[in-house]
Structure formats: structure tokens, C-alpha cells
Amino acid sequence: MPAEFSFLADRPAMRFAQRDEASRPLIPVAPDGLDAALAELPPAQAAFVKAQGFNAGVGQVALLPGADGVEGALLGLGAPAKQARDRFGLARAAGALPEGAWKLTGAWPAEMAEEAALGWLLAGYRFGRYAESAPPKARLVCPEGLDAARLEAIAEGEAFTRDLINTPASDMGPDELETAARLLAERHSATIKVVKGADLLAQNFPMIHAVGRASPRAPRLIELNWGGEGPALTLVGKGVCFDTGGLNLKPGASMGLMKKDMGGSATVLGLAHMIMATGAALRLRVLIPAVENSVGGDSFRPGDILTSRKGLTVEINNTDAEGRLVLADALAYADETPADLMICMATLTGAARVALGPDVPPFYTDDDGVAEALAKASRTVADPLWRMPFWEPYEAKIEPGIADLDNAPSGGMAGSITAALFLRRFVTETQRFVHFDIYGWQPAAAPARPKGGVGQGARAIFAALPEVLT
Template sequence: MTSDPTPPGPALLDAAANAVPIRCVTADGWAAVEVGLPPPQRRFAAATGFAPKAGRVALLPGEDGGLGLVLLGLGEAGQGHRDRFLAGKLPGALPAGDYRLEPCDALDAGEAALAWLLGSYRFDRYRKPGEPRPRLVAPEGVDAAAVGRVARAVAAGRDLINTPANDLGPAEVEAAMRALGERFGAAVTVTMGADLEKEFPLVHAVGAASPRAPRLIDLIWGAQDAPRVTLVGKGVVFDTGGLDIKPASNMLLMKKDMGGAAAALAAAEMIMGAGLPVRLRLIVPSVENAIAGDAFRPGDVIRSRAGLTVEIGNTDAEGRLILADALALADAEEPDLILDFATLTGAARVALGPDLPAFFTEDEALAGAVAEAGERVNDPVWRLPLHPPYASLLDSKVADLNNAPGGGFAGAITAALFLRRFVRRTRTHVHFDLYGWNPSTKPGRPEGGEVQTARLAHALVAERYRQNG
């Protein structure tokens, strides 16, 4: 186990001699701030129509004619919902240069610093590098190293999701996990080919039709005698739907169907980077759900790693199949905690929208801890029930269960109940059903891939094992 050598990525400045101050302004505090401005800045703010509405930014001149002060409007206290990542709007609104946040009771400095770094993210792999970005001096009292670690892990996960499937297949997911393992001294093993077909038959079946070989990637880090935490991520690099093919419009964002794997990798990077006292395992089954003569078919019956037979009701419900085998592997050693991450169901998005992942667990105390961690780090989730009577909807006439029973009721719940059948020994199991994408740009959350629940998972593990990172 080695420490993180801190690769390039988003970071806060230690100091900057001529950093431009950023002053936060609430609606009820604007009058006092306005009076205290030098007359030229006061007149400039009035001439440009600045009002301290949430997210409004004003650039005020200094005595030398350069940029002297930035105002960030926070709106009225108690009116509506104030975005806690509002400071994440600034990197896109300011010219290149160095800036510092003035102390502000209405903003948490650490949260604002993280929002700044998250809002600075750009996916430019296929474009010429843009103009230099503005940089922020670490606010006083903020752990710049910890904030930077989180931001870099988020950026790495976003890059994975944003990379199109022609450049990100199972081999590239494996390469990302091997690189992560090398950084932290973790052991990485990969199962492919005949071994995959024998040991993880559902993973093999889903990926068999693609010329890019399916695989299961397994990373282990930390002391053997430490509490065992296992992360499992759905790594479907592209999903045509298989023989139950998706409409063309539904395939447009399917490069993000490995968003669960990206979230798991990002969470693992944060946990290892913080040196949390756990024995971490990261399991990612990675496949492409393609169409060819050897594609799995509706009506096929496949025996899973756990021994349960699964009738294929729909080849487009492939994520739960590969997760079933991965979860059986995770469950076999009865870890202290299993978290799985997947872009699994449209039903969860219909219920909760793109910004709010659903989560499922039978453990009431754990459910409370998950919700609290999400609220604490502004990575929110909402619990949906593992309603036992709905388990009958998974019944099959020819196998132990069906992966996609007919009917449109309770799709997210039945998917979670399906997965739960493969976690027999570990009750401390949480399943996250996430979207993995920002449909539009919001402060700190640029349009594109997003590793939802990764920061939550890091915070949960840090709190559960009594060490902050």
C-alpha cells in the first residue's frame, strides 16, 4: 500500500500575491456592502444593474483599471433553495487569473472551494485546449489537499463517462483500474475468456456478442485485517439493448452506461487517497452489450455464479445480470459493507429525475447514514423501498427468476430485489440506481458525465470507520 503521488488535476493555490477578492453578497446585506464600496465601484455596479440575486456575478474595476473585486450574489436567505455549489459558477464567469474568497458566513468555505474545482472541469480530449482557467487560493482553514483529492477523483470519473465507446471499451476500463491500482499499490486481477464463462457466466453471456472481450476486474487495497468494504460498479461501456434493441434515440447516451463503474472508481480513488483504515475491494464487470450471432437471447436460461438460474426476459436488462455475478463474488467473503453503483433503470429517473439517485437497503441504520452522508457533502440521494411482495414479479416458469418480468410497475424496485437475491450473507448492502449525467450545466456540475454518489460513498466510509479524509 503506497500513498497517492498526487497526479495532475484540479487543485487550489497555496497563495497568490495579487489574487482578486471575491465578495459574497446576500439580498439583505447588499445595502451595507454597496455603501462600503469605493465610489467608482459603486457607480459601476449600479450602471451594470447588479443585484444580489442568486448566481449573479459582477466584475468591478480596481484603481488601476484592472479587475479589482468580484461580487457573487447569493439571493435572499430562506427564500427558495440556495444551491450549495453556487461558487461553482465562478470559473465559467471569470477571466483567467488568481482569486480568493473573502470570509462569508453564508457560504461554507470548503464546500465553495470544492464547487470551484468541480465547476472548473472541462472535457477537452477531442478539442484544442481552451483558454487558461481562473484559479482559486485555498480559503483559510480549508484542507486544500483533501479538496483537491476529491476534485481529481471526480474529474477522472467524469472523463471515463464522457469518453465515447469507440475509445472506451472493457480493455480501457481495465487499464483505468490498473493505473489506479498502480498509484496506490493495490493488487488487480482480471478474469476473461474461458475462465470468465466458467466463473461469471452472466457477465460472459452479456458481453459475448462484442468483438471487445468482456471481463471482470478485481482490485484489492489495504490491510488484510482492516474492516472490509467492497464497491461494485456496472461497467457496460455501450448498451445497444442487445437483441431487444433500443430505439436510436435511446442509444444516444449509452456511452454513459458504465457510469456506475466510473462512480465506483472515483469513490475508490477518494478512499485510497485519504488512506482510510479499510481493506477496500473494487469489482467491475465490464462488457459491451452488442448484437451478433452469439448474442444472448430472450428466453435463454443461464446459470449464475451463485447457482441461481435466470431466464432472460429482456436482453436490455443486462446491467443487473453482470452485477448479479459480481455481487455474488463480493458477498462470498461477507464484507462489512457492500456498495453497488449502476445506471440501472429508467424507472428510477421517472420517479426521481436525473439529479437524485435512488438507493435501496434493508439496514435501517445504514439507510440513515447514507442519507445523512449525501446531505452533508451535497451529493443527495433518496431511499426507495425493497418491498418484499414485489419479489413475486421476478418469478419464472422455467427458472429460479426472470431478469425482466413483463409489466411496467415498480421497475427500479424489482431490479433492486433481483440484485438482492445475489447478496445472501451481507445485510449491510446498499444499491445505488443513478443517472450518471448532468443534462444541463449547473454550478459545479458541467453538462455531461457525473459520478453521482461517489462523494457520498467516500464520506460514508470515512464516517463509518471514524476517520475523515
Template sequence: MQPHFAVPNLAVPTFAAATDAALPLHIVTERTLDAWLAEQDGATAGWARSMGFRASWGQVVVLPGPDGSLSGALIGAGTPKSRQRQRFLLAAAAAKLPEGTYALASELPADLSLEVECFGWLMAQYAFDRYAKNTGAKARLVAPDGVDAARIEAMAAGETFTRTLINTPAEHMGPAELQEAVESLAEAHGAEVRSIVGADLLAQNFPLIHTVGRAAERAPRLIDLRWGSEGPMLTLVGKGVCFDTGGLNLKPGASMALMKKDMGGAANVLGLAHMIMATGLKLRLRVLIPAVENAISGPAFRPGDILTSRKGLTVEINNTDAEGRLVLADALAFAQEETPDLLISMATLTGAARVAVGADIAPFFTDREGDAVTLSSTAQDAADPVWRLPFHDAYEAMIEPGIADLDNAPAGGFAGAITAALFLRRFADEARYMHFDVFGWSQSNQPARPKGGVSQGTRALYQALPELLGLS
């Protein structure tokens, strides 16, 4: 069943139906170009040469038939070095091909993954078109033999959901709308959703979530999705700050421009949740999203305030713009009360993470060497880059201000991603815990990743889950 989400105009990319009329795609590397040309008839080889086909990475030349119609296409796969420096070759080609249905007529180079390339092709079809007419690639691909088409389509649907949530501006993606999107996802998969809204957060002991969101007209909430009745328990916690002004520590305009994406952690875990549910992984899934808007009004929390968390730890507020770790703290404390087999948080949390690894890599934290090795391996297989940063215990003192148990924004600025992760770890207790500090945004148009919202680490995690949780 294709999911229906509460996000307008959400077209989920799929493979084309198999047909004998599909146009053949020939993948040619710079090394194999001469041999390929030698095997062709004179007209085909002459056409390729006259069109300047050198098999460079992402180069596309369409092939004419005897009657002038399209008979297929050549796709350049470049060199091993060029393939290392770029991702999603087939997506780059799909964006250049005329509308039609295509099928691979040759194998990919051994250093490319067929599943990754097929996923990239599907994502080349993505376009965010809610407010203006935008279109993705019109070329359709027949699923090649040897791939799990349903699995790839599930990953593409999850990615589509993530991107569309992030791309939707805060005017139409506040805490209530995010809750509606979760409810629609749950309905598609037979999951259950419970939300705790507004003053009920205080009544049920979620003081930090309430405090961060209390200045906004749109009520804060904790959204709680559950799915599955057997297997190990996986709990995903996603930061759902639907817009972040910075609070009383107001962000400058340039820093506020992309703050609609501050709910990117929530969007990421929801995309991952779809992948899990659509493919029926044998686990018990819980998704917790503290959804708030960090606004400014009379009730706004202030620098110098000392807040008490659900866990009982007190937190000195030294910067109201470090609000994401506060809402995650209550949600993590709530999650670990149930002792999940694996607890994962995802958040657009710190600029320090971007300084460390840039926009394209998702740093993650774990105390378990085996989990780090597994995730690093699957990330490489999935072309979904992640990099481990340390829970460096020696920095614990940096988040201990003396006047309270914890400091939400240590002075000095050093190791900002690590101190934020250490702060969160205090609320995960002894749980088997991973934290991802994602950017959630493609800064320019790239193959399979147009400028705008994007997931990070989700496909790596999805592929790692069977090993991480011992799934059969």
C-alpha cells in the same frame, strides 16, 4: 502524489498557491447588499450600482482599481430561497470571472458549506477536451483557511476521473480500456489488480458476465482491484457495460444514443475509490467491475434463454436489454463470498429510477435504517442528492417466473427500479448491502456540472464511510 490515469488529457483541478497578490472576492447577499455598499468608498459603491449589482444568485461584477486593473470582484449570493434551488454558487462565479488568482475576502452565508463551494469551484475548471478544444474556468482559487485542501482536491480528482471515463465514447472505452484505467489508478495508489478475461470467466464460474459479453468482439472481463491491509472491508461493485445496444431486444436509436455512459456505475465506484485511497482511509478496499459490451452477433444470448449464475440461481431472460443486473449478479455473488463489512453496488440500471426521481437524484436501497439515515445526512452536507427507495419484500414474487428461480425483466413495468434492486439483493445474500441506481449524466450545462458525465452519490458515500464503518 497526483494520480496518473490512463485517460488522455486528464487535467486534475487544484487550488492556487497562496499569494498576497490574490484578488479579493466579496460575497454579498440581497439582504446584506445595502449594508455592504454603505461600508465602501464612493467609487466602489457607485461602480457596483452603475453595473446593476443586486446581489442576485451567481451575479458577478468585477471591481476596477485606480489604474484600471482588476482589483477584485463581487459575487451575489441571492436569497435563502434562491440558494436552496441551486448548487455551487462559487462555481457559477468562477465561470464568469476573468483569468487570475482569487481569494475569499468574506464569509459565505451560513446555509452554504465552504467545502462544497470550494469543490464546486475546482470542478468549474473541468472540461472534456479529448476530441475538441474545450476549456473550463480559468479563474483559480486560493484554498480558504479552515478547509482541508488535500481532501477537496482528492474529491475533485475522483470526480474528474469519473466524468472523463463516462465522457469517453465506447470506441475508446471498451472493456480492455476500462481495465487499463483501473490498472493506472491502482499503480498511482499501490493497489493490486487482477482481471479474468474471456473464456476464463467460464472456467472460473462467472457465467452471466461471459454470456452478456460473448457476442462482442471485445472480450468480457471481471476486473478486481484491492487496496489496504487493515480496517474494515469495503467492497464496491460497479456496472461496466461499456456499450449497450440492448442485445437482441435492440434499443431504438434515441435510447442508444447515450449508451457509452452505461459503464457509469464503474466510473462512479472508481472515482470513489480514488477519494478513499488518496486520503488514506483506514479500510480494506475491494473494487469489482464486470466489464462487457452488450452486442449482437451469432453468440448473442436470447429472450427465453435460462441461464445459471455463479450463485447457482437460474435466470429466465425476458429482455436482453436488462443485462446490467446479470453481470452485477455474478460480481455480487463473488463479493459476498468474502463477507465484506459493507457491500455497495452502483449502476446505470433502470429508466424507472429516472421516472421516480429524475436525473439529478441518485436513488439508493438498503435494509438498514441507520445506514439510510447516515447517508441521507451526508448527502445533504455534500450537496450530492440521494433518495431512499425500498427493498419492498412484497414485490419479490414479481421476479419469480416459475420456470426459473428469477426473471431478469418482469412484465408490466411497474416498480422497475425496485424489482431490479430486489434481483440484485438475491446475490448479495446476508451481506450489509447498498445499491445505487444512478443516471451519471448532466443533461445541460450547470455550475460545476457541464453537460456530460457526472458522478452521483460518491461524495455522499465518501463522507458517510467513517460513520458507516466506524473509522477513527
């Protein structure tokens, strides 16, 4: 492991060049404007662009030679239909250009300029804890009219999330997740407290304790608070640092990515950084139930009935449906101090992936205004989301009869919806509540998103907060 690695480390490749720094022009060209662009170039440069096979595809780069080397470059915008299918496509330029500072020229729509600028920063992410990997050396001057510090805070929050998810469980258990939260709190002068081990029972967090008690790494509830004025926002993130499935042991193929089962906690921590780093005028509370779902003599069992913090009883029909159990206690605790908005984020169900695939996490809320704001923000900042229903007729599926709730309804259908309905039972009807069922993983490399851990929903939430917390 490189000695300099640490969470929230400064990453020069994920920062903008200074606006007064000497830079070379990066000239945007759409396919239907390519002939006109070539006509404006000196004949030798135009011939060189043609020789490179440049057709102005999304993120394609053509270098422009000069007397002292490369004096500029063309940047392909692609056709509108291609742009819509290629999120952060312009970020390809970051890895294709020579070292130095580059400046986008011309008039850019604000949304396109922001996506291009943020994508460039995100393209500089590398997870270098266990093997060196050099980021791109080309740096971008933040386009005029954009808030460079805000975009850097967003990129840094996303990098924090990715680092946490990418770190294997050998180095990212409940202890290490707590340490990461403490580092974040220290950086932003937030307060933090932790309820751990047997104290979970003494302070009435029985389901967090039950899920984590079989592991030698003690379960805990991490709580971070920041800000003294403004509306109250509570973020709750699932922190299952590794999920074996418990006594309902997962097959090996299903266990391979379970280091990412704390992706909800990683995402809310990254979002918390964005909020605190930009000095948002709100009161922030972050709750993370951090556990490892292990197999041992003290494992909770199929058929057990657990009594939650709220007093609702839960029949355990599958110990691999543990995330909703730890979240239930955390949500009940959060609900005891109502907020203007409560958000839950979790890598909760495979059903969500079957429905929407790895790129599009569903979210659930009864508040149409919040849903509309999130949907709008997701399109604006290229952070896809899709609203799914709290479908009332499915409530019966989570009521087993022997207890108030069933943690794993039989039948295998509507799994994401029934999990969302389960969580809603621990939040009062008057509380504005949103639940996100995220994946937290990029299966194959894409522009600005290397294969591995990835934040989902955080940027859309961050963009929507000014509207939903007015």
C-alpha cells in the same frame, strides 16, 4: 485528440491557488445586505457595481475597479430559497472573474465554504479529448479551515469519473476500462487482477460471459484491492461499455447515450480514487464486470435460462436487462468474502429516472443506520440521494416459475425496485448492502456540471464512510 490527454491527468484548473500567493478579495454579499455592502465601498466603486446591474443573485459577480485594474469583486450569495434550488451556484464566479488568484473574505459557514470551494474546482473540468475547450483562468485560494488536498482529491476523482463516461465506446470498451483501472491501481500501489473471456466460464462467472460473449471485445471481471488494515469496503460497479439491448435491440433514440452504461464502474473508480488519495484507513475492494452487450450469432436470447455463479437460475425475458446479470455474478463473488459494507452502483433502470429525474439517484438498503448516514451526507455535500424500499411484496414479480428469477418482469411497474430486489438475491442477509440506481449524465449544463458524464452518489458515500464504517 490532444496528445497530452490521459485519464487521471493533472488539471491545473482543478487545483487551488497557494494560500501565500498574491490574491484579490472576493467579498460575499447577500441580497438583504447589498445596501450595507455598497455603503462600505468608495462612491466610484459603488456606482460601478450599480451600473453592472448587480443584485447579489447566486454566483453573480460585480468587479471592483482600482488604480491598476480590477482590485476585487463582490460575490452574490442569493436568497436562501434560491440557494437551495441552485446547487453549486457560487461556482458561476469561476468563469466570470478575470485571471488570477482570488480569496473568499468574511466568515463563511463551513458547509457553504466547502461547497463553494469544491464547486469552483469542479467548474474547471473540461473534457478535451477530441476538441480543445479552455477552462476558467481564475483560481481560488482554499478557504481557511478546509482541507485543500482532500477537496482536490474529490475533484480529481469526479473528473476521472466524468472522463470515463464521456469517452465514447469506440475508445472505451472493456479493454480501455481495464486500462483505466490499471492506471488507478498503479498510481495508488493497489493490486489488480482480471478474469477474461473463456476464463470467466472456467472460474464460474457464467452470466458475465453470457452477456459479453457476442462482442469481439472480450468480457471480463476486473478486481482491484488496496489497503491492509481497517474495515473492509467492497464497491461493485456496472461496466457495460455499450448496450445495444442485445437481441431485444434498443431503438436508435434509446441507444444514443449508451456509452454511459458503464457509469456505475466509472463512479466506483472515481470514489476509489478519493478513498486511496486521502489514505483512508480501510481495506478497499473494487469489482467491475466489464462487457459490451452486442448483437451477433453468439448473443444470449430471450427465453434462455442462465445459471448464475450463486447457482440461482435466471430466465431471460429481455436481453436489454443485462446489467443486473453481470452484477449478479460480481455480487455473488464479492459476497464470498464478506465486507463491513458492500456498495453496488449501476446505471440500471429508466424507471429510476421516471420516479426521480436525472438529478436524484435512488438507493436501496435494509440498514437504517447506513441510510440515515447517507441521507445526511448527501445534504451536507450537495450530492442528492433518495432512499427507496426493498419492497417485499414485489418479490413475486421476479419469480417466473420456470426458473428461480426473472431478469425483466412484465408489467413495467416498479422497475427500479424489482431490479434492486433481483440484485439483493445474490447477497446474503447478514451482509450490509447498498444499491444505487444512478443516471451518470448531466442533461444540460449547470454550475460545476457541464453537459455530459457526471458522478452521482460518490461524494455522499465518501462523506458517510467514517460514520458507517466505525
